[in-house]
Amino acid sequence: MAVRTIGVAVNGVTGRMGYRQHLVRSLLPLRDEGVRLQDGTVLKVEPVLVGRNADKLKEIAERHDLARWTTDLDSALADPSVEIYFDSQVTSRHVESITKALRAGKHVYTEKPVSDTVEQALELARLADSLSLRHGVVADKLYLPGIRKLKRLIDGGFFGRILSVRGEFGYWVFEGDWQPAQRPSWNYRAEDGGGIVSDMFCHWSYLLHDLFGRVEAVTAKAVTHIPTRWDEQNNAYEATADDAAYGIFEIANGVIAQINSSWCVRVRRDELVEFQVDGTEGSAVAGLRECFAQTRAVTPKPVWNPDLPVTHPFREQWQQVPDNEEFDNGFKVQWAEFLRHVYDGAPFPHDFRAGARGVALAAAGLQSSSEGRRVEIADV
Known part of the structure; x- marks a missing residue:
């Protein structure tokens, strides 16, 4: 059985939603259990914690035996082992960070609202599509x-x-x-x-x-x-x-x-x-x-x-x-669906355009x- 490990940059993990639902109840179980792809490969995720508070990031990383954390988003996005970027920051920070992630060649999954305006959400969708990158929005x-x-x-x-x-x-x-x-x-x-x-x-x-x-x-x-x-x-x-x-x-x-x-x-x-x-x-x-x-x-x-x-x-x-x-x-189930969307091409209707509707x-x-x-x- 082939096992593939991919890095996931998780930005905003010190917040309640980012920590409880996405890290503890979704990504950490998927790190252990993996997601089976169509060819039999088991995909496992390795979270890379990103945020502004170094003390909180270090404490969370030590608590959950995570090797990597950083307050520098650019360095996380420059890491070739990081293939997916996840954003659970406050909405006002989404567009800038998601744009950086897309331009760095990362697939993006984000909490809602995806942006402050409809046009911003549609522009992110157009940018992702032009770069052949997958994109999704949480619909828990x-x-x-x-x-x-x-x-x-x-x-x-x-x-x-x-x-x-x-x-x-x-x-x-x-x-x-x-x-x-x-x-x-x-x-x-x-x-x-x-x-x-x-x-x-x-x-x-x-x-x-x-x-x-x-x-x-x-x-x-x-x-x-x-x-x-x-x-x-x-x-x-x-x-x-x-x-x-x-x-x-x-x-x-x-x-x-x-x-x-x-x-x-x-x-x-x-x-x-x-x-x-x-x-x-x-x-x-x-x-x-x-x-x-x-x-x-x-x-x-x-x-x-x-x-x-x-x-x-x-x-x-x-x-x-x-x-x-x-x-x-439910957050874990949708994470697994998004991973299959990225690596198997499985349908995933909750993309940036669906986010724009919201x-x-x-x-x-x-x-x-x-x-x-x-x-x-x-x-x-």
């Missing part, structure tokens, strides 16, 4: 067990004609004064690329597109519910970015999606994100891990009467969709909110 929500079960129902024709989607995402992110915030402070500063629209609408873009169809128009309201927060040094700062967004998304085949996204909401639902899909033949509710369904034939027939207590046990009238398979970490939807959502109107979205 599609790999959640609950969403994969929902996709199974869609592919099996369970819903009949799909009518609508209703999504609820979010949780209470503490302000940082009397309890530490669960998210970095830059998330709440627009000047640093923060904002829930730019963050979550990119997720809703690929989720809606891949499950239901292209989003053609959006009507949204973005707000900053909490005007003052406290940063990592316990200093108060003005929250200039939106921390909640309420959106209506019109999809090409007539499906209407309504999704609330908020870091200012307390959770009274089964999971931190839930989507209810209603169709002529059945409905389903999918979360991070679980999915419940109800067919047309067993749909109850409630009657509105506010003077009497509700007698229907509504939650008990749904059937749990079985796993029917083992679900690995940026376009976020931009349209912010425009809709600021102008108070419905905004149509051109295909990209």
Whole structure:
């Protein structure tokens, strides 16, 4: 059995997402397990840590027995053993670093949003294509067990004609004064690329597109519910970015999606994100891990009467969709798919152009909110 080891420059590994999901739960297991290619070769990855804080990089490298780390991106990209560049920095740093990586001849995989503007994302796609380099953007929500079960129902024709989607995402992110915030402070500063629209609408873009169809128009309201927060040094700062967004998304085949996204909401639902899909033949509710369904034939027939207590046990009238398979970490699964895309030419739809669709939807959502109107979205 042939084994091939390739270097992967991981930029932004000191951040929560870059460290937990991409390094610890994806790349380190793939370093040990490998990815089997079509010719039988087992591809193994060797992370090269890149960042700005030498002390943090050194500590992470020692903790996970990694030989290589650097604060010099150019030197990492000059290393011929490094064949893939991954970026999980703040969005404002993506374009410059990704451009450097492409010009250095590296395939690129990146966290979303891929860029601040649609044109930047498309320019990166054109540059990568002109250099015959592969490119991809993280689309982790599609790999959640609950969403994969929902996709199974869609592919099996369970819903009949799909009518609508209703999504609820979010949780209470503490302000940082009397309890530490669960998210970095830059998330709440627009000047640093923060904002829930730019963050979550990119997720809703690929989720809606891949499950239901292209989003053609959006009507949204973005707000900053909490005007003052406290940063990592316990200093108060003005929250200039939106921390909640309420959106209506019109999809090409007539499906209407309504999704609330908020870091200012307390959770009274089964999971931190839930989507209810209603169709002529059945409905389903999918979360991070679980999915419940109800067919047309067993749909109850409630009657509105506010003077009497509700007698229907509504939650008990749904059937749990079985796993029917083992679900690995979604970030790791998509990493393996991207590696097969690079080295086997396997299809990979989540490229920079798909990332540009997410940026376009976020931009349209912010425009809709600021102008108070419905905004149509051109295909990209």
